[in-house]
Amino acid sequence: MFDHILSILIFFPALAGLFGFVIQKDSVRAYGVAVAAIEFALSLWLWYAFDANVSGMQFMEFLPLVPAFGINYILGVDGVSLFIIILASFFTMIGIASLSDTKNEKNMIITLLFLQMTMVGVFAALDAIVFYIFWELSLVPMLYIIGAWGGPLRIYASVKFFLYTFAGSLVMLVGMLFMAYYFYQATGTWSFAILDWYRLILPETFQLWLFVAFFIGFAIKVPMFPFHTWLPYAHGQAPTIGSVILAAILLKMGTYAFIRFSLPMFPDASVFFMFPIAVIAIIMIIYTAMVAYAQEDIKQVVAYSSISHMGVIILGTFALNVEGITGSVFLMIAHGVVSGALFLLVGVIYDRRHTKMMSEFGGLAQVMPRYATVFGLMLMASVGLPLTINFVGEFLSLLGFYKQSHILTLLAGVAIIVGAIYMLAAYKRMFFGNVTNEKNKNLPDVNTREWLALIPLAIITVWLGVYPKPVLEPINNSVESIVQLMHEKSITAEAKERIPNLIKDAEAATSAQEAH
């Protein structure tokens, strides 16, 4: 069964979603939770069976789709994608379990199951076209979730979300077709397999153009400044579950794709664009942090802080060394857990008061002490308090980039302090002081269904903050092989210098030991 576990992970929720149509609509939530729990168990099994010492792809599957044009159904996971897949199945599970009462609940749950198929598919695909299929297909369920269950501006927000991403990914598709064409010219066979593309060494000018084509697709998805304008709308209008999945998983597709495509395929272009992208990332961190400070709506604060932290992930990725990339992958997971949890928490208060304006609240800590505790924990994690999950990722990302540029890293570090300011300010406005609004006097505290979602998240936040090794090690192994590949593939002198040669370093270390 391990041979096809990835296919099972991808298509099981979709198949279950199809069966979901026949389930009676009051019972469908239990069905959804059951399916998502099985899926989560399968993904844990994947982790159990995953060999952390192997740096390459595992559980590879191969099936020819359009061999005449080099398109094959190729799947595989390494340390980078493994944990995001687990995260995706985990969030779908707690998302469905904690789903507050919605109209057309059945449609929502079936849509979520289809969305899960596309999410796992994106992270498991090792063929560019298969990747593209899932990447595009993930837009459709999200469009429906935002558009059908969102706030008053939901249609504008959902269409903007769709078109923005769609336009970007079509440019990326052209880039993929060029890449396949260059591969064809070099080898005489058509192939869209990513692992084949890794072997292709392109001249620098080609790399630059292709990097830009892929960058447009990925940057819109992340979303990087100045392509980020769709995200506040999408978050602002989406229902809680939509925001949770969007922030926790869908945004990670962009940053994951940078590591899977851009870095190993275009190492010289990555070095060439390292500083421009780092500057964009820092603008993104600082600017969105300042925007977040100006928000009146708690969900917008969380949304902008989420964009801000995505900037740190980008910065870590483009450190182009093992620490930075490992940190950014870890931060992807951390950011997924923390921002997902924050959106869930905003949803909790929204269900009670049907408003997200911070001015409506105040003194909630007296009325809802447990809620305030969990919110405080997640907020601290989001700010990057040591011994929480975010700290590990942020620290490693910044450490990685410190090796490339001290000044820029310092700037990014300052931005994190700004992050602490707006988050704590928001917390103060909502939770401290006296209860001024009559409506807040008798709010019920967190109920069982919400505990069910929040407790596991809180545990993970602390556990991986204190002891990140089980997750960090597999990531580190896979990242090392990616960095080594980049070093070997790069052609310009600057790239050779910027991207560390791990084998030489390791040899140097052992010889130094021997000298002692």
Place this chain on the structure above:
Amino acid sequence: MLEPINVSLESLNLMTLAPMLIPIIGALLIITIDIIKGGLHKTLYVGLSLLFLLMDFGALLDASGVFAQNGTVMGVFDVMMIDGLAILSQFIIVGASMLFIPLALTHKRFHEFSYPEFFALFLFMIAGFQFMVATDNLILVFVGLETSSLALYTLIAMHNRDKSFEAAVKYFTMGALAAGFYSFGAMIFYALTGSVEINQIASVLTANKFEDMGFVLVAVVFMLASFGFKLSLVPFHTWAPDVYEGASAAMAGFMSIVPKIAAFIVVMRLFEFLVNSGVVWLEIVIYAFVVVTMTAANIWALIQTDVKRMLAYSSVSHAGFVMAAVLIGTTQANSALFLYWALFTFTNLGSFSMLWISRQKHLPAYQSSDHSYDKFAGMIQTAPMAAVIMAVFMLSLAGIPPFALFWGKVYMISSAVNADYKVLALIMALNSAIAGYYYLKLIVYMFMREPIVGSNGHVYVANATLSLKTIIGFAAIGTIFALIAVNPLLEFITSFVHASGF
């Protein structure tokens, strides 16, 4: 004194005529039956038409077997030319017609289907299209073009609404103009080269190194205008939305597929040698046509308030997209044209059929036209299955993977990439993004708006019968599971296109 000419019957190779003769015989049979006993039900004629189209398809399969073995077959004084392009396009023509004809079995009664002439004309029209694609001879192309066009005008007018008459007259006038342009262009080619056969024209023009470039220019301009009308390329597209709106939805779907593939074949035969022999200005002109047709039609489609008109502009845009294959002219591009059109057949016929089953005879007050966007508001709540199927067709038209048209788009853009048309590839991709908006608009109406008060789901399937649902089922399955069919289709098409030297 004239020598008696001995032509052996075998050298005529009359079998090349078989695929065209079958629908003609069918049409004559239908008329004969009507003379002997009138007033028979439409199901009889639908059945007969389907039967003859099936036989036609069988004959094509036979012809494709012959082609795969012996290569191009000439026949009837070398007027008929059965090459790979002819066979592939006839497959699409006959296949799409087979999907179309059961759409006559509607729940409501419509005027045109009660006449057996409708079916006879339909079969004549198919024969006309088949002649048009299966020859190298400009005169036979003209005969085929006119046979099919005249039949088509009549079929549109038989829908018996004010708008249908308007549409038919408009189409007729434009078509007559196009026919005039065509004959004028053909005349100039004949004057230049002394031949009406495209390969002869090509070899003569190449031999004298295009020394009469001025005349070639005039001839090409006339030809471009003529086929611009037929393919509804901007700026010759103006008839398309009105005619689509006036014709019945089923007819409109048919028109967006079959006449265009026939015209594409002639355009491929005629223009590709010109583009490839380094006539630079023609390359520029066609480039402009492709870009303008794609982009302008997309922008017009954005502002439509009626789904049928939107689909009309969308098929104009798709025609522009496919026209790129003529510009690129590589084997891969030509194969992409067929792949695209085969997949487009399923998707577009499916979406027009969805409009057809929701055809109303009387409009409620809140609807400004028969298929306005408002009509589809909240369809997911009242008719979920129909809404999902319609959404799949829209997503496929927008090029969302893994639905049918995505594969056509990828292969077409890839052919542009491989032939070093970098900018064109990017324009094609971005146009798909623009097009995404108006397809999405229908999805937004269907899935995200509240239904209009008092509407029950019945209106969306008011016209549906089992046979219509079957056709839509075929189209939906073809659209969703295209993934499986792409590889065999691609190999088949590429081998045929390659073997006919395109």
